[in-house]
Amino acid sequence: MKSKEKKQNRKAIKRLAELLVDVKDSFGWYGIGLSTDEAGEVEQPGAAQVEEDDNEEEEEDEEDDEEETPQYYFDPADVQVAVDEAISTLMKEGLLPEFSRAKNAPKLSDIFSVLFGDRSEINGEIRYFEKLIRGYRDEAHIDDLNEAYGTLQSIIEKISPKKAKA
Amino acid sequence: MLANMNRLVVNIIHESGCDRRAVNELIAEAVEVVVFGSRAVGAHGSSSDLDLLVITPYKRRVISHGLDCVLLNPEEAENAFWLGSELASHIAKYGLWVSGRDDWKSKVRISDRAIIRKQDRISSILRSAAQRWQRLHPLFQTKYRITLRRELQRLNLLVRGMPVPPTPILDAEWNTPVHSGQDLFALASDHYFLESRHAELAYALETVWPTSVDSQREAVTAGRSPHMGCS
Numbered sequence: 087m088k089s090k091e092k093k094q095n096r097k098a099i100k101r102l103a104e105l106l107v108d109v110k111d112s113f114g115w116y117g118i119g120l121s122t123d124e125a126g127e128v129e130q131p132g133a134a135q136v137e138e139d140d141n142e143e144e145e146e147d148e149e150d151d152e153e154e155t156p157q158y159y160f161d162p163a164d165v166q167v168a169v170d171e172a173i174s175t176l177m178k179e180g181l182l183p184e185f186s187r188a189k190n191a192p193k194l195s196d197i198f199s200v201l202f203g204d205r206s207e208i209n210g211e212i213r214y215f216e217k218l219i220r221g222y223r224d225e226a227h228i229d230d231l232n233e234a235y236g237t238l239q240s241i242i243e244k245i246s247p248k249k250a251k252a
Numbered sequence: 253m254l255a256n257m258n259r260l261v262v263n264i265i266h267e268s269g270c271d272r273r274a275v276n277e278l279i280a281e282a283v284e285v286v287v288f289g290s291r292a293v294g295a296h297g298s299s300s301d302l303d304l305l306v307i308t309p310y311k312r313r314v315i316s317h318g319l320d321c322v323l324l325n326p327e328e329a330e331n332a333f334w335l336g337s338e339l340a341s342h343i344a345k346y347g348l349w350v351s352g353r354d355d356w357k358s359k360v361r362i363s364d365r366a367i368i369r370k371q372d373r374i375s376s377i378l379r380s381a382a383q384r385w386q387r388l389h390p391l392f393q394t395k396y397r398i399t400l401r402r403e404l405q406r407l408n409l410l411v412r413g414m415p416v417p418p419t420p421i422l423d424a425e426w427n428t429p430v431h432s433g434q435d436l437f438a439l440a441s442d443h444y445f446l447e448s449r450h451a452e453l454a455y456a457l458e459t460v461w462p463t464s465v466d467s468q469r470e471a472v473t474a475g476r477s478p479h480m481g482c483s
Contacts, residue, residue, distance in 0.1 A: 161372065161373060161376040163373075163376040163377050163379075163380040163381075164376070164380045166380070167380040167381055167383075167384050167388075167396075168384070170384075170388060170392045170395070171384045171387050171388060171392075173389070173392070174387060174388045174389035174391075174392050175387065177389045177391075178389060188391060189391075190391065190395075191389070191391040191392045191394070191395040192391075213317065222320060222322060223322075223338070223339055224369075224373045
């Protein structure tokens, strides 16, 4: 029984690694992880410019702030939905029987706890990733999204099956 | 540091299970600290984070388990961007002051920019969820319907100049006979922001929240669960 479970887990983990690559690709929406050419073509959605300057009277708000360096925050909805799509796929493919009777949508960290055990170090990394892409009040800073991308890359490398040496 | 505060606030911080050392460090440096969100009004679930507004000259990044921090420097707390935001109005009404003065509170007024941001948020959810809708498990479809319903409730309050309450209160209000899914759908689809932007957003709204399904209301009401509670 245990070996059957382990085999099932291995299959689920392998599939999870594949699906997380798709999640990683969704960062391209924010211009993250693209080649220089691709990044130039991306129109960044949901970017909110936050002025660093104080005392901003209405009149000063006119179009003369082109030379300021903008600080960009983004709505992280696209990455969040991509994560949920990955979990949905695992559930629909029957790879997460533990959640077949769940009443609420599971989080990625719930999935990791089941597949890797509650005490696995990787759980901390995935919770950190979740926190970064959650942002705060609908906004995530571009630096946090960049860090989330790097964290996800590292997680994928850790959970992907090792390729046999040629 | 925590020992010097009023008992209610100390209990809220202890019960939240967040990293107390991180909270102590923040409080020690801060000019003003406010607990807000569901824990400030006692409407939290067991997994709810502790939400803190920290006004401090030493702004730094805080990512700690169980703790959600908004850090502002004292100048930012006085600027129009902050004073017009959804969050400032929320904290001014529902916040529990841990330390410092609440001088900025009386200057808060919900700005047009806050309303536009909320419209942008709704557009983002609609666009992202609708693109992947058929591939989402029904549990996640329900999750996004709930998210959309809450955001529309928030928008509805903001356009009326009212502060948005913590999520569990929004959910409780939704369960009163005054509200209906049809009302919110009408708010979203009639609202100029859907018409004036992308035509496909109206289609996305119909995909995510079809008007024809009466049982939709039940699914959307499922947000009462503490697990779905706090954002």
